[in-house]
C-alpha cells in the first residue's frame with residue numbers, strides 16, 4: 004500500500020544542503036499499522052510529509068495506494084487522511100460546517116458533503132456541539148472533530164504524525180481507540196510517535212529512523228530478538244546509540 | 258472537481274470565516290461608518306467653534322491711552338456708527354430681506370452688490386480696550402497675544418467730508434484670532450464707510466452709479482478644494498488598504514499560526530486554487546470596505562450638508578461619478594490585496610505579518626501623501642505612480658474635475674498591471690514549500706543565490722514583476738529625457754530614448770534572469786527558426802506596415818484625430834526628416850525591433866508558455882506592449898501589432914522571425930513618413946480618398962500578409978510537437 008524507494012529530501016541551509024531524509028526505503032502492506040520511531044530531528048515528519056504529497060522528494064520515489072507522490076500528489080491526497088496533534092481547526096466554523104467544507108474539498112458536491120458531515124456527526128457522537136463554533140470546544144471535542152475531518156473521505160490510508168502529542172489522558176484514549184478501530188477496519192496506518200508504549204501497543208511493525216536513515220525495521224519480536232532487549236524503550240536507546248556511532252565516521256568523511 | 262468549483266468552495270468558506278471575526282467587522286463596517294461623520298463633524302465644529310468664538314467674543318483692541326482717552330473714544334465712535342447701521346439692517350434675518358432694508362434708505366437705488374451681499378446680517382461687535390503707552394507697546398501686546406489687534410487713529414475720528422480718517426491696524430496674520438479680528442475690523446470700517454457714502458450721495462441726490470462706475474462679479478473656477486477635499490481621497494485610499502490588511506494577515510499567516518495550513522495542504526486541492534480563493538476573499542473585503550467608505554463619505558456629506566467642505570463653488574460631490582470612483586478603486590483594492598497577501602505569506606505568525614506590513618504601508622504612504630499635496634496634478638509621471646495615481650484620480654473625480662479618457666485608462670491599466678504582478682508573486686510565495694513549511698528563514702531562500710535552482714525559462718512571476726517595475730521606470734525615463742531639453746532638442750531626446758531602450762528592455766531583464774539562474778537563451782526565446790518561418794517573416798514585414806497604415810487612416814477618418822495627436826505626429830515627422838536615414842533605421846527600426854521583441858515576446862510571452870493558454874498569453878502580452886507606448890490613439894494599432902508579433906513568436910518558438918517583421922515594419926513605416934519622395938514608385942493616395950492608399954496596393958499587401966501568415970503557420974507543426982508533451 005505504501006512503498007518508499009530510496010527517498011531523499013535535502014533542505015537548503017547556509018553553506019550547502021542538509022539531508023533530512025537520506026535514502027529511505029520501506030514498505031507497508033495493506034491493513035498494516037507501521038510505526039516510525041526516532042529521536043528528534045530524525046526525519047519522521049519530513050518523511051510523512053513526502054508520503055502525503057505535501058513536499059516533493061529531492062530524489063527517489065514513493066507510492067501510496069499505487070499513486071506516485073511526486074507526480075500525482077492530488078490522487079495521493081484523495082486516498083489519505085492526515086492527522087497531527089497540532090493540526091488546528093477553523094475556530095470560527097462549527098464542526099458541521101468544517102466537516103462539510105473538507106468533504107467538498109475532497110470533491111463531493113454540496114448535498115453529498117452535507118450528508119457525509121451529518122453521518123460523521125452522528126457516528127462520532129458530536130450532536131451536542133456540532134453547531135457551536137470550534138473555538139469554544141474542549142480539547143477532547145476538538146480531537147473528535149479532527150478525527151471526523153480525517154475520515155471525511157473515508158480514506159484507506161491514514162498518516163499520523165505524533166497524533167497524541169501533548170494530549171491529556173482522555174483525549175489520548177480517544178485517539179488511540181480511533182487508531183485501533185481504524186486498524187481493525189483494515190485501514191493502512193503510518194504513525195510516528197515518541198510514546199513508545201503506544202507504539203508497542205498499536206504497531207504491527209516498527210521502523211527506526213536515525214539521521215534520515217532507517218537503521219532497523221521489523222515487528223516488535225524481531226527487534227527484541229535482534230537487540231536482545233525486551234522493552235521498546237531500551238531497544239530505542241540502544242539503536243540510537245548504535246546509529247550515532249555509525250553516523251559519526253560517515254559524517255566526518257562527508 | 259473543477260477549478261471554479263474548488264475556488265468557489267474555498268471562497269465561500271473563507272468569506273464566512275472572516276466575516277464571523279469581530280475584528281474584520283469592526284475594521285470593515287464600524288470604522289468607516291463612524292470615521293467620516295466624526296472626522297467631518299469634528300473639523301466642521303472646530304471651524305465653526307473657532308469662527309463663532311471669534312465672531313462673538315469681544316475683540317481685544319490695544320490702543321494708545323486709557324479707556325477714556327481720545328483713541329478709545331474714536332473706537333467707541335466707530336462702534337456707535339456700526340451699531341447704528343446694524344439697527345437699520347434687519348438683524349440676523351435671511352438675506353432675502355436685505356433689499357427691502359436698503360430700499361428704505363436709498364429709494365430707487367440699489368446699493369452696490371458687494372455691500373448688499375455682506376450687509377445681509379451684520380454680526381454684533383464687541384470690543385474691549387487694552388491701554389498702551391506707545392505704538393511699540395501695542396506691537397508687543399499683539400505679539401504676545403494679550404490683544405488681538407492694535408488700532409491707531411492717526412488723527413482721531415471725524416465724519417466731516419473734507420477729512421479722511423487714517424487708521425492703522427496692527428495684527429499677526431499667522432495668529433488665527435488676530436487675523437479674524439483684523440478682518441472683522443476691516444469689515445466694520447467698510448460697512449461704516451459704505452453707509453456714509455450712501456448718505457452723502459443721497460444728500461447730493463446723486464445716483465449710486467456716481468461713485469461706483471464698475472460692478473465686477475468674479476467667479477472662481479479653480480478646482481482646488483478645501484482641506485478635506487484634498488485629504489479625503491488619501492483617507493479613502495488608505496482605508497481601502499487598511500481593509501485589505503487584516504483579512505490578508507488572517508488568511509495567510511493566521512492560518513499558518515493556527516495550524517490549519519498543513520491540514521488544508523493535505524487535501525486534494527492545488528495551491529493555486531487555494532490562493533485564488535483566498536485572494537478573492539481579501540479583494541472582496543477590500544472592495545466592500547472601499548464601497549462602505551465611499552458610501553459613508555457621501556452619506557456624511559449629503560446628510561450633514563458638508564458640501565462646501567469638499568469642493569469650492571458649491572459643486573459638492575458629483576454623485577453621478579460615484580460608480581466610476583468605485584470602479585477605479587476595484588483594481589486598486591485588488592492590487593493592495595495582492596501585495597498584502599504576498600507580504601503576509603512570508604510570515605509565520607500574526608505578529609510577524611504585522612511587522613512585514615508596516616514598511617509596506619509606509620512605502621504606500623510616500624506616493625500617496627505626495628499625491629495628496631494640493632499642488633500635485635494628475636499628469637505626467639503621476640499617472641503611473643502606484644497608489645499616487647489612485648489618490649489623484651479619486652480626488653479629481655470626487656471634486657468633479659474633468660478627467661480625460663486617456664488619463665483614466667493609464668491609471669487603470671497601470672494599476673491592473675501592477676495588480677497582476679502582485680497576484681503572481683502572492684501565488685508563488687504562498688505555494689513555496691520553504692514558505693509553507695517555513696522551518697528555515699523563507700525570505701532567504703528566494704534571494705540567496707546559492708539556494709536557487711537553474712531553470713530554462715523565467716517564471717511568470719519574474720516576468721510580471723520585471724514588467725511591472727519597468728513600466729513606471731520607462732515612463733519616468735521618457736518624460737525625464739523629454740523634459741531635460743527644450744523642443745529644439747527633440748532629436749536629442751529621441752536619441753537618448755532609444756539609447757536607453759536596450760538597457761531597460763534587455764539588460765535589466767537579462768540581469769534579473771541571470772541572477773535567478775535562468776537560461777538566457779530560453780529567457781529571450783533565442784532559438785533558431787525554420788526557413789519557412791524566416792520567409793514568412795519577410796513577407797509579413799513587407800506588408801504589415803501597409804495594413805497598419807490603413808488601419809490608422811481608417812481610425813482617424815472614423816473616430817477623428819485629436820489636434821494634439823495630429824500636432825505631435827507632424828512634429829515627429831519633421832524630427833525624422835532631420836535624422837540621417839542610417840540613424841533612422843537604427844534608432845527607430847533596429848533598436849525597438851530587437852529590444853521590444855526581447856522583452857515582450859521573449860521574456861514576457863515566453864514566461865507565459867507554461868500555464869497560460871495561447872490566446873490569453875498573446876492578448877495579455879500585446880496589451881502590455883500597447884500600454885508601454887503610452888499613447889491612447891495608438892493603442893488599437895499597437896495592440897494588434899503586438900498580437901501579430903506574439904502569434905509569430907508563439908508559433909515559431911523564437912523571437913528572431915518577429916524581430917525581422919518588427920524591424921521591417923518600423924523601418925518602412927518611418928522611412929515612408931520621413932522621406933515620402935522615396936516611395937513615389939507606390940501609387941499615392943488619390944484626391945478625396947481620405948489618405949487611403951489605392952485599393953490595388955492595399956489588396957496586394959493583404960495578399961502578401963496572408964501568404965506570410967500561412968508560411969509561418971505551416972512552420973509550426975514541427976515545433977509545436979514539442980510543446981504538446
Ligand SMILES: Nc1ncnc2c1ncn2[C@@H]1O[C@H](COP(=O)(O)OP(=O)(O)OP(=O)(O)O)[C@@H](O)[C@H]1O
Pocket residue numbers: 014015022023041042043044045046047048049050691694695696697
Ligand atoms: N523546511 C525545512 N527547512 C530546513 N530544514 C528542515 C525543514 N524541515 C525539516 N528540516 C530539518 O530536517 C531534519 C528532520 O526534521 P523532521 O521534522 O523531519 O524531524 P522529526 O523526526 O519529525 O523530528 P521531531 O521528532 O522533533 O518531530 C531536522 O534537522 C530539521 O531541522
Ligand SMILES: [Mg+2]
Pocket residue numbers: 047048049164
Ligand atoms: Mg516531527
